[in-house]
Amino acid sequence: MSLYYEAAAVLANSNNAGGSLKSRIYRNKDLKTSPAQLFALISEASKWSLILKDVIERCGLLAEEKKLTPTLALLLTHDLLLAKCGVAAHANHVLKLAVLRHKARLSAEFAKARLRHGYATLDALRQAVEEGELEESDVPSNKAYRHPRWVRVNTLQTSMSEQLVTTFAGYEKTSSVQEVQRASASVKKYFEDPHIPNLLALPPKVDLSKSAAYANGAIIFQDKASCFPAYLLDVGPDDGDVIDGCAAPGNKTTHLAATVAEGNVHVKRQKVFAYERDRIRSVTLQKMVKRASAGSIVTIKAGADFLAANPDSEEFADVGAILLDPSCSGSGIVGRDDSIKMHLPYQAVGASVVTCKKDKKRKRDHNMTLYNGSTTLHMSLDEAIAEETPIEGQLSDRLTALSTFQLRILTHAMRFPKARKITYSTCSTHFEENEGVVFQALASEIASARGWTVLPRQLQVQGMKDWKRRGILEPEKLDPRVDLAHVQKEAICNACIRCEKGTEEGTMGFFVAAFIRNAETGSDRYVASLGAVEDAEEDEWQGCSDGGGTVEASMQRQASTASKRPRKKRQRGRTATVDE
């Protein structure tokens, strides 16, 4: 009888295997249980876990049954109370006996829990559980703050108008994202995003994973915030080739490919080089690129370290833009609605220890978060999730290690001789990984040698310029060597873009900043774009009044150079140069 032990071991994921929950189960050749049975048990038990956790705690099951761990207690209680055939073990099995002894109390507590949640019958409760009504977002009690299902229409294959009459035929258009945030999964509503082109928000938990459009890559599940970097990079026909330095699973790579293809109709082909250091994640990247039909644009550098890419090599001679989305703490990630959340009952002593036949003591898995004294496991169902690998240890040590790596990768990108644009992003909410890295990068030798500066808000592509949440200054966390006046720091923060999780905007926690080269080394297109906002800057840009080495002063100088060059206009959210 290995079903429950094996399920507990899969959940513990003690070897930190990557990939989705499904792929971890189906790839594991050592399992005795059928993968389908194992997956069904885990996914069903997780749906009920919020209620069952409560039932188990009220019964004091873990205090009385020393053989049970929180995970085993949850899986067994699920089968005892809800599975058609009950606990799948022979009558005398030690685990079966451990829960059977408490059947009457568990059943009584389960009935009370059902009534507490306001469901008169088990069928009504079942329906609510299936629709995810009990499992709200990370911000409980406010439906307006739930995380919508964000869907990017893949313009390499299809168009928004085509999808609206096919995949989303019969869906009603709403005028606010909150309307879809509040809607239940069965409601057919969509909201067309005003900031990012070709992006839709749908009710949380809506299941499109079986749709043909998803299967063939016409639509891609991608959080709104995660679409910011490729859009902000704003690659145009003059920008040459593009590098995605940290690519897997590939959402931003395929988004980049779609934006590159848009500008390539009449001009020479631009390539996207996608670097991914991890071999296993490179396989996912390959699948994603193929499914999105981006193979003719994207060259995958599988298992290759971007830090080892030689900026001066012939291959990258035409690289004008670089997107960097390096590994981070992942503190902005929202428990996705297509991910499995397993709420485990609280165990007063040894709550973090899972025992199992072969491997007696297993360390707590990094996917667990302690929540109100008990534990919640988060498992991805989607291969295409940007999985983060938190470094063990104290938060401050982890942040130092991560930000050192992030700064290295960003300054490496600044070395590519023809590069004129870089975006740097993380799904972290920590200043150290975000604005902190931006400040340090700007203060680096390579940034001043090559003339890199931040792309101010006024010059950003329309949707990003309109986005209200900007960078945050936390002076006490700033590297003391960063020698800038307060007004300069504020200007840099205003150039940075943030998203917060658990808000009425429905995004994950995210950060992105763009860098550009100055007029002397930058592209004409950018120089022109600086001139385009010159007038607007005089009205809007309040960040600087002195003429010293400030960011804004540098922008002003660029703008004045630009005023002597051709005038330009914006097209489809993109900066275009036009001769008069």
Ligand SMILES: C[S@@+](CC[C@H](N)C(=O)[O-])C[C@H]1O[C@@H](n2cnc3c(N)ncnc32)[C@H](O)[C@@H]1O
């Ligand atoms: C945050 S994830 C990227 C998510 C991806 N941009 C997306 O949107 O789908 C970071 C990725 O960068 C990879 N990575 C980290 N350091 C790298 C390096 N030095 N060179 C190439 N890839 C790296 C990690 O293995 C991980 O897959």
